[in-house]
Amino acid sequence: xxxxxxxxxxxxxxxxxxxxxxxxxxxxxxxxxxxxxxxxxxxxxxxxxxxxxxxxxxxxxxxxxxxxxxxxxxxxxxxxxxxxxxxxxxxxxxxxxxxxxxxxxxxxxxxxxxxxxxxxxxxxxxxxxxxx
Numbered sequence: 487x488x489x490x491x492x493x494x495x496x497x498x499x500x501x502x503x504x505x506x507x508x509x510x511x512x513x514x515x516x517x518x519x520x521x522x523x524x525x526x527x528x529x530x531x532x533x534x535x536x537x538x539x540x541x542x543x544x545x546x547x548x549x550x551x552x553x554x555x556x557x558x559x560x561x562x563x564x565x566x567x568x569x570x571x572x573x574x575x576x577x578x579x580x581x582x583x584x585x586x587x588x589x590x591x592x593x594x595x596x597x598x599x600x601x602x603x604x605x606x607x608x609x610x611x612x613x614x615x616x617x618x
């Protein structure tokens with residue numbers, strides 16, 4: 487599963503001498519996601535939510551994002567927190583849900599998020615309380 491995910495990221499980002507190929511990236515992410523690989527589930531969610539490499543489908547994207555969060559993906563939890571904090575994708579702001587998912591991101595085993603997402607989360611905590 488780890489190798490499948492690494493292949494997927496190599497194709498997605500054009501790493502290790504591999505040419506960028508979104509179709510191949512999606513293929514490898516899907517294979518790893520079948521084993522509930524948190525980062526692969528989160529990556530598929532992003533493809534659906536952005537309509538990049540897969541048809542834009544927010545409902546399916548949110549399902550994958552939630553699955554990834556439940557499997558321990560920090561990035562998925564932070565992304566769900568942002569969805570509820572801004573009303574993006576979920577179409578309404580929900581402070582309770584935003585705080586829940588941002589707080590859950592702090593306990594995730596899979597540290598697959600990025601600095602800007604963590605900074606947005608930490609800013610939420612400064613404004614709304616919570617955090618570590």
